[in-house]
Amino acid sequence: MPEFLRLLPPDEALARWLAALPEPGPFLTEASPTPEALDRVLGEDIVSPEALPPFARSTVDGYALRAADTFGATPGLPAYLDLAGEIHMGQAAGLRLDSGQAALIHTGGMLPEGADAVLMLEDSQPARSGQIEALKAVASGENVLHAGEDVEPGQRVLTAGRRLRPQELGGLMALGITHVQLRTRPRVALLSTGDELIAPDESLGAGQVRDVNSYSLAALIERLGGQISRQVLLGDDRSKLDDALRLAHSEDDVILVTAGSSVSERDLTAAAIDALGKPGVLVHGIQIKPGKPTILAVAGSVPVLGLPGNPVSAFIIAGYFLPPLFQRMLGIDRRGIEPAIPARLSVNIPSVAGRQDFIPVRLTRDEAGWLAEPVYGRSNLIFTLVRADGLIRIPASATGLEAGSPVMVNLL
Amino acid sequence: MPEFLRLLPPDEALARWLAALPEPGPFLTEASPTPEALDRVLGEDIVSPEALPPFARSTVDGYALRAADTFGATPGLPAYLDLAGEIHMGQAAGLRLDSGQAALIHTGGMLPEGADAVLMLEDSQPARSGQIEALKAVASGENVLHAGEDVEPGQRVLTAGRRLRPQELGGLMALGITHVQLRTRPRVALLSTGDELIAPDESLGAGQVRDVNSYSLAALIERLGGQISRQVLLGDDRSKLDDALRLAHSEDDVILVTAGSSVSERDLTAAAIDALGKPGVLVHGIQIKPGKPTILAVAGSVPVLGLPGNPVSAFIIAGYFLPPLFQRMLGIDRRGIEPAIPARLSVNIPSVAGRQDFIPVRLTRDEAGWLAEPVYGRSNLIFTLVRADGLIRIPASATGLEAGSPVMVNLL
Numbered sequence: 001m002p003e004f005l006r007l008l009p010p011d012e013a014l015a016r017w018l019a020a021l022p023e024p025g026p027f028l029t030e031a032s033p034t035p036e037a038l039d040r041v042l043g044e045d046i047v048s049p050e051a052l053p054p055f056a057r058s059t060v061d062g063y064a065l066r067a068a069d070t071f072g073a074t075p076g077l078p079a080y081l082d083l084a085g086e087i088h089m090g091q092a093a094g095l096r097l098d099s100g101q102a103a104l105i106h107t108g109g110m111l112p113e114g115a116d117a118v119l120m121l122e123d124s125q126p127a128r129s130g131q132i133e134a135l136k137a138v139a140s141g142e143n144v145l146h147a148g149e150d151v152e153p154g155q156r157v158l159t160a161g162r163r164l165r166p167q168e169l170g171g172l173m174a175l176g177i178t179h180v181q182l183r184t185r186p187r188v189a190l191l192s193t194g195d196e197l198i199a200p201d202e203s204l205g206a207g208q209v210r211d212v213n214s215y216s217l218a219a220l221i222e223r224l225g226g227q228i229s230r231q232v233l234l235g236d237d238r239s240k241l242d243d244a245l246r247l248a249h250s251e252d253d254v255i256l257v258t259a260g261s262s263v264s265e266r267d268l269t270a271a272a273i274d275a276l277g278k279p280g281v282l283v284h285g286i287q288i289k290p291g292k293p294t295i296l297a298v299a300g301s302v303p304v305l306g307l308p309g310n311p312v313s314a315f316i317i318a319g320y321f322l323p324p325l326f327q328r329m330l331g332i333d334r335r336g337i338e339p340a341i342p343a344r345l346s347v348n349i350p351s352v353a354g355r356q357d358f359i360p361v362r363l364t365r366d367e368a369g370w371l372a373e374p375v376y377g378r379s380n381l382i383f384t385l386v387r388a389d390g391l392i393r394i395p396a397s398a399t400g401l402e403a404g405s406p407v408m409v410n411l412l
Numbered sequence: 413m414p415e416f417l418r419l420l421p422p423d424e425a426l427a428r429w430l431a432a433l434p435e436p437g438p439f440l441t442e443a444s445p446t447p448e449a450l451d452r453v454l455g456e457d458i459v460s461p462e463a464l465p466p467f468a469r470s471t472v473d474g475y476a477l478r479a480a481d482t483f484g485a486t487p488g489l490p491a492y493l494d495l496a497g498e499i500h501m502g503q504a505a506g507l508r509l510d511s512g513q514a515a516l517i518h519t520g521g522m523l524p525e526g527a528d529a530v531l532m533l534e535d536s537q538p539a540r541s542g543q544i545e546a547l548k549a550v551a552s553g554e555n556v557l558h559a560g561e562d563v564e565p566g567q568r569v570l571t572a573g574r575r576l577r578p579q580e581l582g583g584l585m586a587l588g589i590t591h592v593q594l595r596t597r598p599r600v601a602l603l604s605t606g607d608e609l610i611a612p613d614e615s616l617g618a619g620q621v622r623d624v625n626s627y628s629l630a631a632l633i634e635r636l637g638g639q640i641s642r643q644v645l646l647g648d649d650r651s652k653l654d655d656a657l658r659l660a661h662s663e664d665d666v667i668l669v670t671a672g673s674s675v676s677e678r679d680l681t682a683a684a685i686d687a688l689g690k691p692g693v694l695v696h697g698i699q700i701k702p703g704k705p706t707i708l709a710v711a712g713s714v715p716v717l718g719l720p721g722n723p724v725s726a727f728i729i730a731g732y733f734l735p736p737l738f739q740r741m742l743g744i745d746r747r748g749i750e751p752a753i754p755a756r757l758s759v760n761i762p763s764v765a766g767r768q769d770f771i772p773v774r775l776t777r778d779e780a781g782w783l784a785e786p787v788y789g790r791s792n793l794i795f796t797l798v799r800a801d802g803l804i805r806i807p808a809s810a811t812g813l814e815a816g817s818p819v820m821v822n823l824l
Contacts, residue, residue, distance in 0.1 A: 170628025
C-alpha cells in the first residue's frame, strides 16, 4: 500500500468514504432528562400529548367578551357591557359570559366560556358602576391565542435526528416532556503512532515530543457529538498497532489513527489499517494542503481515518472529514448550514491549481467589514492555529486569490 | 415605576446597563485539567516553560548534512557525502556530523549536532557503498524546523480571557501544561413570576401553563459560559419575590427575572427589582420587537435582567443582552466575531421605523445561495423558534425590507 497511487480531490475522497459505509441506523438510543440534552441528537419522534397553549388565552390586558356585542362601537357611540367579574391568573375562568357581559382579564389569562374575543384596556373606559364602555369593535378571535394554536394534541413537533438547541429543550418542557431518548454518541478510538511521541505529563527526553493530536482531536470530536473511548500512544510497532486496531474495531464506532511523520511510519500505518478488514483503504493521498497523506478506509462497518502526524494538518483534515461523518452516523437532519464570516482577503495568496488549500486566517475589522489576514507558519506549528480565527479555502480550480477578494471564513 | 416612561433603542439600553456595572475583575479562578477546559475561559496568562519544538527537527525524509557541503551540487555534478549513520525517531541524534558527512533522517527526527540542513530523499541517490550523492544544493536551515520555532521558552502563548478551543487545548498539552486556571462561571439565578406557571413535571390545572423560560434560558446561559445556581417559580407574591431576589443578590452574580405576562405582574416585578439596591432599574421599555417590556437594572454590583414572560420574547431578548454581559463578566477577549449566514430575504417584511425588529427565519437553499424565509407565528409560540434556523434584524432606521434584500442571519 504505497502512498499516493492516485491523489483524489477532497470532495470525491469524502464521497467515496461515505459510500463505502453501511446505511446508517437503526440507531442506539439512551434516555436523558430533557434539560441535560443540549446539543445532543434526538433519538425519537416527539408527538405532543396535549395542546399548547392548553386553553384559549388572552394576549392583552383587557375585557373578555363576545365580539358581536361590540359591533359598530366607536368612542362617540360606545357599546355598554355589564362587568361580570375578573379572571384570575392560573385559575379556571370560573364564570360563563352571556351576551352583553364582559370580564376583566390579564395577558395570559384563561378566556371564560362564552367569550370569543378580548377588548384591550385602552379601548375601554369605565361607565356607571358595574359597566364598561367598549370604544371600539373587536372581531371574533381578536387578542386571543386559541388552545392548540402553537401545538395540537397528537401533532409531531420534533423528529428523530434533530440536534437539540435551547429552544427545543424549552418546547419539550412546555409540553411536559421531561425525559427524551437520545442517539448514543459514537465511540471514537484515537490511536497515535510514532516512536517520538510521549504523553503530555511525561518528561521530554532527547528527540521526543508531546502528543498534541489526541487532545485537539478529542475536543473537536466532543463538539461534533462523539465520545472518546480510548486514547493510546503506540510507538511504531506494527504488532502493537494491529492489536490496538483490532480491539478498537471490535468495540468502537470510529477509529482515528494519527500516523508518525515519516514515510515509513505512514506506510506502516496504512498497511495495518488496510489489513483490518474489507474494503480496507479506499483513499490514500488527497489533493489538499495541508493533509496530502490522509488515509480514508472502512473495515467492515467501521470508518477509519488516517491522519498526518503534524498537528495542524491533522486538525484541518479532521475538521473537513469528521463533520459529515458524524452527521451521517448520528442521522442529523441539519441541512448543511455552516456559519461563516464574509471577509476580504488582506494580501495576494498564491496556490497551485488542482489542489484545495486551507489557509488559517486572523480576522481584523475596518470600516468596510472583516479583513482576513493569513497566519503564516509552517503546518507543523500548532500555535499557528491558536493565532487563527478561522480557515479559508482556495478551491482547486484557482491559482491563488488576489488581495481584496471576497472570502468566507469558517471559524475554527 | 410605571412601564415605558421612555423607550430606549436597544444598543443605548445595553450601553447604559453595562456602564452601571463595576469594572470587571479581579476574576475568581479554579483549577481544571486542561483536556476538560473546552469552551471555558482561561484565568491566567500562560508562559511557555520550554521550547516547542524542543529540538531542531527535520521536516522531510532525507539526509541531515552541512549545507555548505552541497554548494553547487547538480544532477550532473553531484556532491559526494559519507553516510555516518541513521537518526532514529524519538531518540537523541547520537552522532556528530563532520564536514563531508550525512546521516539518514526521518520527518520529525532530531537534527544531529554539526548538521544545519536536510537534503530531501528524492534529491539524493546512493553512490558506492557508504556514500550518497547530493543532486541539489540546499541552504542552511532548509527543511529544518528550529528549536523554539513555534514557541520560545518564556514566551507568553495565551493570555487570561481567552475562550479555549480545541487547538488551544492541544497547544497547552504540547507544552506539557496539563492543568490550567479557569475563570469561574458566573452564577445565574433564574426567577420566574406568574401565578399561572407550574413546573413541567406537574399536572396542568385549568388556567395553568408550564414554565418554558427556565429551561431555554438555562441552556442559553450554559452555552455562554454561565452556570445556573437556582431556578425558582414564584407566583405573583411580592414578598416571596423580594425574598428570592435578596437571596440571589447575596449569593449569585447575575439575576434573571421572567415577569408574568400581565401589566400588573410586570409592574410588581419592576418594583421589586428596583427596591433591591442602587442604582436600581436603569431601563424599562426598549424600542425592540419582540421584547418591549424588558427591564435592565443593577443592584450594587449585580446585573438584573427582567424579561418578558412570553418565551419567544424572553429568548430573543436574552440572546441580545446576555452575550455582551457574559463577555464582560468573564473578561473574554474575543473581538465581536459573530458567525452568521449571508442570505436573501424571500418576501417583503414591513416594520415600524424607530424600532428594531427581530424576525425568526428558516433557511432554504437555491442555486444563488441561502434564502431566509420568515417563520410567522405570534411571539407567544415557542415552536416558532423551534422551526427557525436563525434571526434577522431589521434596523430601527428602516421601514421594512424588500424581498431579495441581502440579510445576515444569526443562527439560533
